[in-house]
Amino acid sequence: MALYSEKVMDHFMNPRNVGSIENADGIGEVGNAKCGDIMKIYLKIQNDIITDVKFETFGCGSAIASSSMATEMIKGKPLSEVLTLSNKAVVEALDGLPAHKLHCSVLAEEAIKSAVLDYYKKNNIPYDAAIFPDCENCGHCITCE
């Protein structure tokens, strides 16, 4: 059996929405170089709708595929819906990830949420802190420190 599903390989080999957005309305970056993966998401938002999204990823095949798939899943969607995107949904859309690669999908979810949070903060929009990842204290990266 191949390491990755066809969907993962498709999104890895032909990633959607790669790049950056100048004057993005929200930018989120999660992960660190020591752990071997960093995801950065750029959002363009109009009337609470994601009108454009781009990503840059340093990481393995599943990290790039998860970023690509996650950006596809939020494009054109209202923020209320975007904030409910779970890493599980990304994994399902990719037809699964190997167990030791699941954290890549978590990074994708968190990168998007942190980009939305950036948008809220920049525009002084009130938000519920509980639904956003607390990257400062989350401990995900401690495992490879």
Next chain:
Amino acid sequence: MKIYADNAATTKMSKTAVNAMIPYFDEVYGNPSSLHTSGQKAAEALYNARESISIILNCHPREITFTSGGSEADNQAIVSAAKIGERKGKKHIISTAFEHHAVLHTLQKLENQGFEVELLDVGEFGLVTAEQIKNAIREDTCLVTVMYANNEIGSVQPIAEIGAVCHEKGVLFHTDAVQAAGHLAIDVQAQNIDMLSLSAHKFHGPKGIGVLYARKGIVLSNIIEGGAQERGKRAGTENIPAIMGMAAALEEANEHINENTAKLIKLRDRLIEGFSEISHSILNGDREKRLPSNVHFCFEGIEGESLLLLLDAKGICASSGSACTSGSLDPSHVLLSIGRVHEIAHGSLRLSLDENTTENEVEYIIQSVREVVEYLRKMSPLWHDKISGRKNFILK
């Protein structure tokens, strides 16, 4: 183009080795322990294979024990030396930080049983010196085990000098020669080697078969108990076809060792030259004292697994010490041992050639690696941070 450049992982079997095996599946298939003619034919073949290998290593046939491969040979060599030492109250073992896991994990087990294991630093270029060994040897040292050539970064250790120091001090010396056998000349007498492990599938022989050489007088401890095969030191009916394939492959490799080395060094050096032109990259392992087939680089700002997958899509089979390819969170212990930080170790690439690699293939590899590294850097936020000066480059 399809290019197999992962010969340090395993090799394609040579036609000579395949042909040497075939008669022993369904023609000479007797058990060498049986008295009848069929069994005795197999016993004779076994004797010939043992003799042929012993001539190449410059030892006595009785000093050769057939094992299931390099890992078993490493395990048995180390456990045996430890038992011998323990009986004399010597429980200190010297090795290096970048040994294969077959060695390191066996040493860990001994550590749990009360042995003291000292892993020597291998420096920036992945080399230990005889001087380091000499300084580390104590009254209670029972074993020095140092690999002949490193399986990841290809650095070749001064085996004869290390052996000389060990003999001077009366300490047993084992070397894991899995990456060296069939590729570098081995002479256990001249190189003062007491025990040596090798594995057939690294030199175009079959998988699942290897050798433990142990100098006469070294009492081996069994890993596998049972019948009296291999002078009672390794039970189980001998894998005659594999043993015949291994002997044929080693003979063939040994015969061509000089011409293969000359050819490989040219190809290797061209790859090193080509990759060195990629900015913010570094060669791992010593530039001169390295396996003729090994090229190992780190590229800053990218991750090794995605590099491998994209090279695979271009038809190139390679390997990486990145954590993401191993299933663990840590990158290769070998890269960490030569001082590469995690971030840099993640972006590693190993190419291991064989004598069938062509100059055209080497040029294609260089071109492909350049393209893929550039492509991945373009989508790497880490790379962008470095290019824009927000983060510092680690490599020149």
